[in-house]
Amino acid sequence: MINRIIKIRKDVGLSQEKFAERIGLSRNFINQVEAGKKNVSDRTISDICREFNINEDWLRYETGAMYSNDLDEFTQVAARIDQNDPKARKAILDYWKLSDKDKKLFWSFIERFTKKDGED
DSSP: OHHHHHHHHHHTTOOHHHHHHHTTOOHHHHHHHHTTSSOOOHHHHHHHHHHHTBOHHHHHHOOSOSBOHHHHHHHHHHHHHOTTOHHHHHHHHHHHHSOHHHHHHHHHHHHHHHOOTTOO
């Protein structure tokens, strides 16, 4: 399971500190988990799966798809958006992985960036 936790963290592009924050743990605890010095509780497994949309069977037993069905479906849709624009697909997938707080910040930026002159 250690390698799968590391894979999740790297796949979502987070440091140990940011990953730990997202699931309510300390960076030190995540460091010890990744080093094989600590085991994760059932609650931590549930928190990881909920926060990062991970299939719990994959995390526990490496069976099935890594992401839950919602992300698998989203990934399929994103892949069809524009086969010739991998940056657009990546941007959509990266957005999906943002925290709620970061999504709000993203939309604030988009609204400001796309606001036409003279609009308030």
